[in-house]
Amino acid sequence: MAISPIYALRETGVNLWRNVLLTTATIITIGVSLLMFGSFFMFDYAVANATQRWEGGIEFVIWMNPEASVEQDAAIQEALNSSPQIQDHNYVDQLETFEEFKELFADTPEMIEVVTPEAMPPSYRVVPLDPDADVVEELANQFRGRPGVKEVVSANETIRAIQDLADRVGLFLFLGSFVLLAAATLLILTNIVSAIRNRGREIEIMKVVGATNWFIRIPFMLEGLAQAVIGALFAWGGLYAFRRFVISEFSEPDGLELLAGFEVSDNEFLSTSILVLGIAIAVSVVGSLVAVTRYLDA
Amino acid sequence: MIKLENVTKVYKGDNVALRDATLDIVKGEFVFLVGASGSGKSTFIRLLNREEVPEHGKIFVAGKDIAQLGTWKVPYLRRNIGYIFQDFKLLPNKTVGENVAFALEVIGKPRHVVKKQVPAILELVGLTQKLENFPHELSGGEQQRVSIARAFVNRPLILLADEPTGNLDPQTSVGIMRLLDRINRTGTTVVMATHDRGIVDTMRRRVIELDRGVIVRDQARGVYE
Numbered sequence: 001m002a003i004s005p006i007y008a009l010r011e012t013g014v015n016l017w018r019n020v021l022l023t024t025a026t027i028i029t030i031g032v033s034l035l036m037f038g039s040f041f042m043f044d045y046a047v048a049n050a051t052q053r054w055e056g057g058i059e060f061v062i063w064m065n066p067e068a069s070v071e072q073d074a075a076i077q078e079a080l081n082s083s084p085q086i087q088d089h090n091y092v093d094q095l096e097t098f099e100e101f102k103e104l105f106a107d108t109p110e111m112i113e114v115v116t117p118e119a120m121p122p123s124y125r126v127v128p129l130d131p132d133a134d135v136v137e138e139l140a141n142q143f144r145g146r147p148g149v150k151e152v153v154s155a156n157e158t159i160r161a162i163q164d165l166a167d168r169v170g171l172f173l174f175l176g177s178f179v180l181l182a183a184a185t186l187l188i189l190t191n192i193v194s195a196i197r198n199r200g201r202e203i204e205i206m207k208v209v210g211a212t213n214w215f216i217r218i219p220f221m222l223e224g225l226a227q228a229v230i231g232a233l234f235a236w237g238g239l240y241a242f243r244r245f246v247i248s249e250f251s252e253p254d255g256l257e258l259l260a261g262f263e264v265s266d267n268e269f270l271s272t273s274i275l276v277l278g279i280a281i282a283v284s285v286v287g288s289l290v291a292v293t294r295y296l297d298a
Numbered sequence: 299m300i301k302l303e304n305v306t307k308v309y310k311g312d313n314v315a316l317r318d319a320t321l322d323i324v325k326g327e328f329v330f331l332v333g334a335s336g337s338g339k340s341t342f343i344r345l346l347n348r349e350e351v352p353e354h355g356k357i358f359v360a361g362k363d364i365a366q367l368g369t370w371k372v373p374y375l376r377r378n379i380g381y382i383f384q385d386f387k388l389l390p391n392k393t394v395g396e397n398v399a400f401a402l403e404v405i406g407k408p409r410h411v412v413k414k415q416v417p418a419i420l421e422l423v424g425l426t427q428k429l430e431n432f433p434h435e436l437s438g439g440e441q442q443r444v445s446i447a448r449a450f451v452n453r454p455l456i457l458l459a460d461e462p463t464g465n466l467d468p469q470t471s472v473g474i475m476r477l478l479d480r481i482n483r484t485g486t487t488v489v490m491a492t493h494d495r496g497i498v499d500t501m502r503r504r505v506i507e508l509d510r511g512v513i514v515r516d517q518a519r520g521v522y523e
């Protein structure tokens with residue numbers, strides 16, 4: 001006969017409550033580890049989004065002042081056309097820049113509302129013949145400070161800075177989350193083993209009267225699952241806050257240029273959330289399966 | 299109902315708990331297992347409940363060789379076997395009613411069956427008034443009655459009792475034996491390991507005596523020695 005859901009939930013609740021301190025510690029550890037794990041992925045998404053404009057071999061961008069004169073603009077174009085070191089360049093006008101801006105800030109329509117295409121700086125996206133960092137830097141320097149030029153941003157320094165930051169933070173988050181996930185798995189295992197030992201007599205009676213192994217195991221496995229899912233919910237809340245208050249803050253228009261486009265889309269956030277929940281379930285399954293198969297023999 | 303064919307059980311260190319045991323116990327029989335401590339009585343009972351597996355021989359319960367039974371089928375075998383412990387093994391945080399109901403709940407019996415069978419079995423063991431009491435509020439004899447109720451609530455074919463009067467005074471033991479006798483009269487086979495000479499001599503049922511794992515006596519309407 002199948003296990004009654006009421007029985008399973010009641011026993012799971014009893015198990016969780018019996019070791020409430022250990023349960024709380026387990027949930028916190030799972031929550032923090034999943035938060036770190038999810039942050040790693042969101043950070044990765046944000047970095048990819050921030051460096052998107054550097055795709056296609058573009059190594060530096062010449063941002064023009066929106067108020068630059070036609071002559072100033074023509075002088076820059078002429079310099080780009082005549083340089084033997086430049087393979088290609090592409091002019092992105094104010095309207096196109098505005099479209100890019102709308103894409104980047106699709107999740108914050110209030111920002112799009114206050115910005116007009118006229119406020120957007122047009123730019124030249126430049127592909128040099130030689131992508132060597134020093135050559136690119138020398139080329140970029142030729143355009144810095146010219147009349148009408150607002151700023152020249154080289155891909156190398158931007159990407160290097162972002163990548164460097166991403167690598168350090170990502171490595172810390174990834175390794176940290178793995179260590180904590182391992183700790184969380186062990187905590188789930190310990191919690192269930194402790195519950196199994198606390199209920200030794202009950203389990204003995206269950207076996208003697210003919211309860212099936214799965215009937216005995218399921219409440220313990222649900223206990224592990226409940227801890228993991230509650231931990232995942234806390235992690236989800238943390239990830240939501242991380243995205244809302246940290247990542248979005250970086251990509252504010254008055255934020256660092258380096259971090260412009262440092263954003264996580266709704267779809268990316270959803271896939272990170274699903275991944276976090278999946279990891280939580282996997283951790284609980286591993287922890288509780290080891291516990292019940294090793295400590296609840298037939 | 300129970301049949302042993304040349305059953306041998308050896309523990310670690312060549313410690314033979316049961317040696318070449320062969321016997322038949324028919325349905326509805328009441329059998330005493332007697333012998334000194336370490337003679338193999340408990341092993342005999344544990345083999346019947348499939349808590350142990352013999353090294354040699356076959357054990358048939360209700361026609362099935364339980365030594366060959368798959369692990370997943372063992373719980374279904376045990377649903378046909380009630381088990382009474384010397385130390386009762388009641389759950390202290392559950393009431394009398396909950397202790398008995400537990401045996402039905404964990405094998406997935408529907409709630410309406412539990413509600414019907416628990417009061418009926420408590421009436422049989424004479425504990426209707428103690429339904430809401432916790433084990434620590436009961437005497438030793440009453441606790442053993444709860445243990446019997448739990449073992450019999452699912453109406454098993456066989457009742458195994460491992461020294462059920464071992465922790466009780468003689469007068470209380472008589473009450474417990476009357477209860478087991480009453481259950482036996484319903485057609486349930488009872489196999490009881492005991493050291494209680496008075497009970498065996500008074501009841502005059504089949505006696506199987508073990509000595510260092512060997513069946514040295516199998517006597518109908520026997521006495522302790």
